[in-house]
Amino acid sequence: MPVALPEPDGERDGIPLWLCPNCDLLKPLEEYSWKKRRDICPPQAVWFKIGYCNRCLQSLIKGSEMG
Numbered sequence: 001m002p003v004a005l006p007e008p009d010g011e012r013d014g015i016p017l018w019l020c021p022n023c024d025l026l027k028p029l030e031e032y033s034w035k036k037r038r039d040i041c042p043p044q045a046v047w048f049k050i051g052y053c054n055r056c057l058q059s060l061i062k063g064s065e066m067g
Helices: 054-066
Strands: 010-012 015-019 032-041 044-053
Touching (some): 032 054, 044 054
Antiparallel strands (some): 010 015
């Protein structure tokens, strides 16, 4: 399955980094989850990097479950 990856927001020691809009930290790709989307290259499904890092995403999920 194809992968759609946005341009990195920065780089450190040759490693591309993406900005998490929630915690405002630049993090490597391993810190993010993926979502299958069909709107990028219809009708084919494409894996796309989720905007929030895993830590912020888990916090948001837990917060919505508690509230």
